[in-house]
Amino acid sequence: MSSRVEALQANLRAVFEEGAERQASADLAAPVEAGSELTGYRFLELLEAMYTARHLDLEARELKDRDEGYYTIASSGHEANAAVAAALRPTDPAFLHYRSAGFFIERARQVDGQTPIFDILRSLTAAADEPIAGGRHKVFGSVPLWIYPQTSTIASHLPKAVGHAIAIERAKRLGLPLPFPEDAIVVCSFGDASLNHSTALGGINAALWAAYQRLPVPILFVCEDNGVGISVNTPRGWVEKRWGSQPGLQYVRADGLDLVETFAATREAVAHCRRRRAPTFLHLPLVRLLGHAGTDVELAYRDIEEIKASEARDPLLLNSRRAIAGGLAGGERLAGVYEEIGDRVRRAAREAASRPHLGSAAEIMAPLAPYSPAAVRAEAERDDYGPARSELFGGDGRLPEAGKPRHLAQLINHGLLDLLAKYPEMLVFGEDVARRGGVYGVTAQLHEKARGRVFNTLLDEQSILGMAIGAGQLGFLPVPEIQYLAYYHNAEDQIRGEAASLQFFSNGQLRNPLVVRIAGWAYQRGFGGHFHNDNSIAALRDVPGIIVASPARGSDAVGMLRTALALARVDGRVVLFIEPIALYRTRDLYADGDEGWLDAFPAPGEAVKLGRARVYGDAPEDGDRGPARQEAAQSPRAYGEPPEGADRALTIVSWANGLWRSLRAARRLREEHAIFARVVDLRWLQPFDLDTLCDEAVASGRLLIVDEGRKTGGVSEAIVAALVEELPRRDAPLPRIVRYCGEDTYIPLGPSWKYVLPDEEGIIERALALVEQPRPAMQELLAQELSAQEPSAQGPSTQETSAQETTR
Numbered sequence: 001m002s003s004r005v006e007a008l009q010a011n012l013r014a015v016f017e018e019g020a021e022r023q024a025s026a027d028l029a030a031p032v033e034a035g036s037e038l039t040g041y042r043f044l045e046l047l048e049a050m051y052t053a054r055h056l057d058l059e060a061r062e063l064k065d066r067d068e069g070y071y072t073i074a075s076s077g078h079e080a081n082a083a084v085a086a087a088l089r090p091t092d093p094a095f096l097h098y099r100s101a102g103f104f105i106e107r108a109r110q111v112d113g114q115t116p117i118f119d120i121l122r123s124l125t126a127a128a129d130e131p132i133a134g135g136r137h138k139v140f141g142s143v144p145l146w147i148y149p150q151t152s153t154i155a156s157h158l159p160k161a162v163g164h165a166i167a168i169e170r171a172k173r174l175g176l177p178l179p180f181p182e183d184a185i186v187v188c189s190f191g192d193a194s195l196n197h198s199t200a201l202g203g204i205n206a207a208l209w210a211a212y213q214r215l216p217v218p219i220l221f222v223c224e225d226n227g228v229g230i231s232v233n234t235p236r237g238w239v240e241k242r243w244g245s246q247p248g249l250q251y252v253r254a255d256g257l258d259l260v261e262t263f264a265a266t267r268e269a270v271a272h273c274r275r276r277r278a279p280t281f282l283h284l285p286l287v288r289l290l291g292h293a294g295t296d297v298e299l300a301y302r303d304i305e306e307i308k309a310s311e312a313r314d315p316l317l318l319n320s321r322r323a324i325a326g327g328l329a330g331g332e333r334l335a336g337v338y339e340e341i342g343d344r345v346r347r348a349a350r351e352a353a354s355r356p357h358l359g360s361a362a363e364i365m366a367p368l369a370p371y372s373p374a375a376v377r378a379e380a381e382r383d384d385y386g387p388a389r390s391e392l393f394g395g396d397g398r399l400p401e402a403g404k405p406r407h408l409a410q411l412i413n414h415g416l417l418d419l420l421a422k423y424p425e426m427l428v429f430g431e432d433v434a435r436r437g438g439v440y441g442v443t444a445q446l447h448e449k450a451r452g453r454v455f456n457t458l459l460d461e462q463s464i465l466g467m468a469i470g471a472g473q474l475g476f477l478p479v480p481e482i483q484y485l486a487y488y489h490n491a492e493d494q495i496r497g498e499a500a501s502l503q504f505f506s507n508g509q510l511r512n513p514l515v516v517r518i519a520g521w522a523y524q525r526g527f528g529g530h531f532h533n534d535n536s537i538a539a540l541r542d543v544p545g546i547i548v549a550s551p552a553r554g555s556d557a558v559g560m561l562r563t564a565l566a567l568a569r570v571d572g573r574v575v576l577f578i579e580p581i582a583l584y585r586t587r588d589l590y591a592d593g594d595e596g597w598l599d600a601f602p603a604p605g606e607a608v609k610l611g612r613a614r615v616y617g618d619a620p621e622d623g624d625r626g627p628a629r630q631e632a633a634q635s636p637r638a639y640g641e642p643p644e645g646a647d648r649a650l651t652i653v654s655w656a657n658g659l660w661r662s663l664r665a666a667r668r669l670r671e672e673h674a675i676f677a678r679v680v681d682l683r684w685l686q687p688f689d690l691d692t693l694c695d696e697a698v699a700s701g702r703l704l705i706v707d708e709g710r711k712t713g714g715v716s717e718a719i720v721a722a723l724v725e726e727l728p729r730r731d732a733p734l735p736r737i738v739r740y741c742g743e744d745t746y747i748p749l750g751p752s753w754k755y756v757l758p759d760e761e762g763i764i765e766r767a768l769a770l771v772e773q774p775r776p777a778m779q780e781l782l783a784q785e786l787s788a789q790e791p792s793a794q795g796p797s798t799q800e801t802s803a804q805e806t807t808r
Ligand SMILES: Cc1ncc(C[n+]2csc(CCOP(=O)(O)OP(=O)(O)O)c2C)c(N)n1
Pocket: 099, 152, 153, 154, 190, 191, 192, 193, 194, 195, 226, 228, 229, 230, 288, 292
């Protein structure tokens, strides 16, 4: 036992001994003091919650010393937050600070059948049967207690807590069902140092911005102010100075060490928040005991007198003394209760330590990225919303599939409206998406047609994504828009750390379905420079469990959006949908006026399967344009014309802007050089269609990857790695592979952009160089063998088909 633990225990024993002669004398049904709503019974219950929290902290250290526990950030000094829980309802959704054991235990007391001690201990020992995260993280979280598990990233929960509060009111306005009473409020707690984080400031600002416009935002912010963040002191008085008189924010302060005061102040704050549906700030000065965590040597940055002064303010001392002085219990009785709780915790800890840990990668990853292909497909193709469509589109005669072919931006616009008709719980929001229709007009007029569900937000991507998460967690299908890829990067932790991790850290019990539309990629004819032409997606693809989609043409975009929404709805997935800005209004493909890049609107029922590439021959205008028909024609052989010669063929794989350029290059390769190039549009960048890639690359023996992303961290690296691993597994020969990527640079303003991104000439150049090289020996052998067997074969296409099938 460390000396600081001993000191805390000794101080508490002294209080019990001081009061050993005293007996219970008060009427426990009466208020603990005049004017308090807290009865003696409730006070003792809360005190018990505090004792329990303390013992759990002490046991966490013992477990750590025995190498049976893995987390020692304590709640010591913060235990009176039990009174915050007492002043709320167990159905008020909670996003909690990591020092919330008191809160958790008290809330568990309010709900039948809870085992908070064992649950917290199993969290400490990373037991696979721990009820919220299943051994994946130490969190305060519980589905029946409406406590959402949080990550360790301080302050990252504020934007989504605000989003959740706003979503409660939006659900009411839209007549959507709520899983808890209509006057529920959100409680969101955090530390004093965290309050300076830009994410916290952004979250609170978003709440005030909305409330200022008279939007209801029923959120109670609770600052547990222990005056320090790890080793850095918060300037004395800073929290009150900064937040005490903030217009639009009701500020309530109480001694966070004292159960009676904390309870009274929280009641007041809760009453205000619940009645007025307005942001409320509860400031609870308190102390931190036992350092930041078990590994923290507090003496390295605090002198012993300071530490002892904090220990003297231990809320267990203060509230035990109050119980004794108020005649609620004698010292001996309290000592007995304290010991008895300690025994209980130690016994439960032994049991928790005996529980198995997660035992395999598969078990660990099971909740990360659920995928039910049949259900997703059925949902994506569901077309039973005819009347709603007709209403939103303004009559059956105005349905988009009846209209003429249109460009990508218009089809996405129609696709979104179509989905707004399908899903009453879908929301479209972001900067400028309402009257302005987004910076590129993609959401034009949607706000007039789907009233209350398409709206502008403040200019803060972090808040936009956070609000989306909070709304998704309540059952909405949020489709936020991020204006440019660069500004997704500005806020990406909301996806990486928060949205994508919720199913993982809740063992699949909670979800925040989400489809983030991001206007991205480059090639805007020299407009805008780097930030409007960001082509970096490495940081998107490596987010565990994330799906990244990037359509190049309108019909695919609509079919992919349907699948994206279905993935969100059926499996709670998070999808990043990157739209190529430069193709938004592109009409033509090969020549001015050919309208080769306009598409008909796919009728409801047509969707593009997750991870399914699209394969073009060298004449895509000959092929289908609708995703469904195209799905049926997935066999590569169904496309294009026979190659001129097996040794003059190659496969180009690309997506988004690169696809459009590759198709143009493919046409010229055939016409000018008699080279046959089959072009694969990946469409989904994570996960991508490895089967089609293998088939196509093997068939031609030469693969040119046109990646408009960066050489480092683009998709091409992953494609090469996947082929190198996968083809030998299939006993198939590796093709010759050339990557043609964006340079590892920011993109310059003006016409010089062309030096750093793939272009048509460059594709042709590389394709020519590639076909000049002999094909890998094995493919050559196969081709010869097959042509010998089939002297009347109708050309290299047949040979390739056979080669491909042979090598499967
Ligand atoms: C974004 C982020 N930066 C840094 C950390 C490391 N860290 C964990 S707790 C903490 C201090 C937080 O202090 P405060 O908000 O006052 O809470 P307290 O621990 O005092 O209760 C820091 C810096 C983190 N978890 N997240």
